[in-house]
Amino acid sequence: MKRLVFILLFLVGLLVHSQTPQKISYQALVRDADQNLVINKPVGLQISILQNxxxxxxxxxxxxxxVTNNGGLVTIQIGAGLSKNQDFNTIxxxxxxxxxxxxxxxxxxxxYSIVGVSELLSVPYALHSKSAETLVGFDGDYAKKAEVVAFTLSRIVTNSDIGNTIACTTTAELTLPENFDMPIGDVINLEAHNGAILTVKAAAGVELNYQEGGTAIFxxxxxxxxxxxxxxxxxxAYIISGQ
Structure with missing residues (x-):
């Protein structure tokens, strides 16, 4: 009898490089039926996008x-796997x-055994916006449209967050990694909603509000x-206002 395996799934973020194909970075923490991490082992993974x-x-x-790492974590890019004669970019x-x-x-x-189905929220709509990256204003000029990124699971900042709004609706932590490739002067909007607490942390070697490893709480x-x-x-180095 095949063992059941439980995994914790979370989207890391949309890769917003201009080259095709566009992809979604995706991670899974793999545990066996006894809640033990599956460590340093290859696992078969099938991802399907369901409509409606x-x-x-x-x-x-x-x-x-x-292959899972020492912590039982695997990382893939949805849109870069072996597909069944389908094109991720045509969704x-x-x-x-x-x-x-x-x-x-x-x-x-x-x-394969099905271990989870969850709704895709902000990520696919960010992908949709990439298919028409600019909007026409009344004066005929083009302006980029920011996205609202739903935030319910603790994670690091990703490229898809730059210029957008992080909408935290469940208490969680956002971490600023060292050497994050964000242009100096660019911004990320932050929101904490309806009792949620958003904590922004700086990793070792990163300065937040003039303090290495600083923390900001919304x-x-x-x-x-x-x-x-x-x-x-x-x-x-980063500066946060509004906390």
Missing amino acids: TIDGAVVYSESHTP TWVEGPYFIETQIDPTGGTE ASNQKQVRFGLLRKSAAN
Whole structure:
């Protein structure tokens, strides 16, 4: 009888490079039925994009054979796997909602079992915006449109956050990594909603509000939103307002 495997899934962020194909960086923490981490082993992983409902039509599917690291973590890029004669770039994200179904074979094969289905929120709509990266204003000029990035799981800052709004609706932490490739002067908008607490931390070697490894906290009240702004002021240095 095949063992069940449980995995914790989270989207890391949209890769917003101009080259095609566009991809979504995706991570999974793999545990066995006894809640033990599956460490340094290849696992079979199949990702499917479902349309409209959790049991809707499969509009895209691909497979991967990643190897877990010392912490039981695997990292893949959705859109870069072995697909079934499908093109990730042709998904019409505006015709959602879309759901991501994850299946896994802990032995590294293709005897997959479904272990999770969750709705894709801000990431596919960021992808949709990339297909029409600029909007026309009344004066005929073009201006980029910022995205609202749903934030419910602690993670590091990614390129897809730059210029957008992090909307924290569940208490979580956002970490600024060392040598993050964010242009000096660029900003990220921060929001904590309806009682959620957003904590922004600087990793070792990173300065936040003039303190190495600094921390900023946005604590919202029920039915209120706490706003802030994160700006890169120098290499490995950031300034936060509004906390």
